[in-house]
Amino acid sequence: MRRSVRQGVRSMFDVDPRVFALAFARLADGVGNSFLVIVIPLYVASDVVTGATYGLAPAMIIGIILSLYGLLNSLAQPFSGRLSDRHGARKRYILVGLGGLAATNFSYLFADSYVALVGIRALQGVSVAFIVPTSVALVNELAATGRRGGSMGVYNTFRLVGFGAGPVVAGAIVSAGPYDVSLGDAGLVLSGFELTFLIATAAALVSFAMVGVLITDPERTRAAAGGSPSIRWRDPRGEHLLNPVITLGLATLFMTIGIAVFAPIQNEVNARLGQGSTWFGLQFSAFVLAQIVLQTPIGSASDRVGRRPFILWGMVLLVPATLAQGVVTTSGAMLLARLGQGIAGAMVFAPGLALAGDLAPEGESGTTLSVLTMAFGFGIAIGPLVSGFLVGLGFVVPFAFAAGLAALGAVLVATQVEETLDDGDRSVDIDG
Template identity: 65%
Template sequence: MLSIVGRFLSLFRVDRRVLALAFARMADGVGNSFLIIVIPLYVGSDLIAGNAFGLEEAVVIGTILSLYGFLNSSAQPFTGRYSDRTGKRKAFILVGLAGLAVTNLAYVFADTYAHLFLIRGLQGVSVAFIVPTSIALVNELATTRDRGGNMGVYNTFRLIGFGAGPVAAGVVVSAGPYALSVPGTNGLGVAVNGFDAAFYVATVTAAVSYLLVTVLVSDPESTVADAGSDLSIAILDRSGRHLLDPIFTLGVATLFLAGSIALFATLQPQINARLEQGSTWFGLQFAGFVIAQILLQTPIGRASDRVGRRPFIVAGMVLLIPTTIVQGYAFTPETMFLARLAQGVAGAMVFAPSLALAGDLAGAGESGTKLSVLTMAFGFGIALGPFASGTLVGYGFRVPFLFGGAIAAVGAVLVITQVEETLEIDRVDEQGERDEPADR
């Protein structure tokens, strides 16, 4: 058994704790992405009553989805910084997963718009305990020689869960209600509608993730000892070579990237009507972005350990521009899926290399603070996208996607002008391979 586990670890060439954490994030990713599909349908159902605060349905959906991102992102610098000071990455992750499990279950009892706003807000705070500390832990378990590959493996498994969730959510909701019989009661049972079934699945996945982290993940011994004293977040470049700090610049680019990809979520009713499709097709299109990343994150991350981080980031931001705009002109379910797939290629070229580059620049004991800039920006982008598309779609179906292309172009310019390479390419040996890191 141990030899099988060893071969599995050698296949991905990462620390076993990184792989365990990746599996845990895959499990909670399924549940969290379930809600991106389920909440818009739930808002539009007759199960939610009460005051909608005078807002149109698309704006309500966008606001609920965005609230999660705004609270999540706003709290991440604080949770990241405090985890740097305490060195307790695992404890922060477990607190967040427990909160996520409880709030997923709370949706079963929600029947007003106010309940949905409250629960989604609490979920945002819960996930703020998970994201920066998880990335910091991966960063501390990696080295400059394999950081891109570790980030790629972590993101790959997390995105497998995130991509599987929307497809499964559409199936679970549409297949309901479910009749569940109680054994030994002569046919006595209960009926569970599709929405409640989806919320139960999301709860179980968060609980599984909690169990995996509890059993398989531990903090590096050096985390507490290396807690940094300078935990500030710089905006301007202190070296004087550029105007903006490179990590801050990557954060802005990540904000625009996430905003561009998240435009899609709020527009489910409009996209389904325009393309004459159902929720299952929409789930596949949503997952198309993630499919490309699942396939490419690890190889691109490892390639960035060999040839550099910056070339991938620049190419990905440039490719993001046309792949976002073209979604506004898609005319069949198949073409929309291909557009999302191409957008996923762009995202895969940015995510792992950006995290690796920021990790290269973070000093000992600063991972939570420095990398929270990127994770915070990603969360704000996920919040910006649905809010922007819900607001802009009133001016025309293509307008949100044109907006996404414009901000992607700004992000590309910033990366090209403000970010330098961190990898020392000349350290590669004659075979093009780096030495394996010690203590693996």
């Protein structure tokens, strides 16, 4: 019976059932983590948080808090990815990260100062650094070359379902609070902020349980343990100036900066468009919604027609989609611009991870793919800082800057990255 269920999952999604289980676990923690993207700016602006601001404007404080997470997350990812390669273990590092994520989510209940928020967000960044490169490396090792794009697409789709749903739900929960909770004869009043932090904690614990029960490390991962993996900046084949994995990391960095400039200026966006937090949540989620719909089909298509065309044209499309966000004047137009940016991101995410996975030597998936996941985290860190600083020069400025980076990324992909699939690697139909 169990074997037939696994075969059904494999046939439906064309991936190893453990990829599906890991993706669903990341869906759970994605819901909780995305709550914080919307809630933290509102929490900073509320009367709950007090203390010294050291002369910084609220938008800059929000940018620092959001950026610190991405900065520490990114700095730690190469180490956690390399450790998981050397020890031939992915699962244990994922569990360590999820446990830390649950603890830090719960800690927000006791944070009433800017300094406390900074400290908790820093610890959260380190915790997530144990999850991201190891889980992506695990997906890479569970996928055959001709199925890698589809596997990355399924993983990202389910993870992003959680990340996309979170902001809409979080905005509604905060707006509808406080809540009266009955506990037998006793009663408890929870603010909207407190309820979101509790939900985020529960989501991380659900993910922890799923990984603990459903995930196992591949035998070949354990067999390849003990090496000293590393990444060179120059192309080891001597065909290009840069290592194609490094180039993909730079393109990912530029793309993510463009994504991340939106969230920290929530208050400025709402004021410019005359809208509330619910509209902003929908606009934030529009980017993710496009990827939810497109990640798996694009990933699977990259297994058939190649990785590079999707990555290149995704970076090209990112330029006008990002710039448009700085010039639109209605909530509906902003929603469409975010959808366009989401389509571009979907064309880059799964094919980019798959191409890097194609290039990863045996037993070095954690080290190789941490270049891309680290770049993603750095983009999350840099984007809010860029946004918080440049928005003072004009609303369009941070978006124009990010669009310029996307154009540079397109040039790098066009000149430094070659296709990794040949005819023998391309996937075929399940029945074929």
